[in-house]
Amino acid sequence: MKSFHDQVRIKENFKRAKVLVIEDNDDHWLFIKRAMQQCLSEITPIRAVCPQEALTFLHEWQHQEWEIPKVIIQDLYLPNRTAGWQLLRQIKQMPIPFCQVPVIMLSSSNDSNDIMEAYAFGASSYLVKPITFDGWLTYFLELRTYWWETVSLPPLHYVL
Known part of the structure; x- marks a missing residue:
């Protein structure tokens, strides 16, 4: 059973979550x-199909903290790893x-160099893409447990 503090933290993590x-x-x-x-x-997924579209979204959101x-879930190969790293x-x-x-x-890559570079460039986690839909379900159940029900995500406020 989760404590009251845990329930408050989880509720805050899900608040307007994108x-x-x-x-x-x-x-x-x-x-x-x-x-x-x-x-x-509870989460609203927003898809960007390329790096430029992702950056456009992020720049548009600069003045709207909500x-x-x-x-951010990012594919490494967009369409190549150079674009992903950039x-x-x-x-x-x-x-x-x-x-x-x-x-x-x-990423579909399980190459140890890709994994090391991802963390070196600031990724919080590196996941190898599953092959089946059941694998995707398992990943997202684990993501839910860790990123929304376990950790305390920082309050994100726009700084002028």
């Missing part, structure tokens, strides 16, 4: 969207609070 999903593969997006609907129905995503670096170089948003890197 997730920016940066994924260029339509099939993966369908899996992600369906899994999020089942596992994180639009800032709680978490986008991650750009997000981490943005002003507060955007640079503080946790970035979960998703």
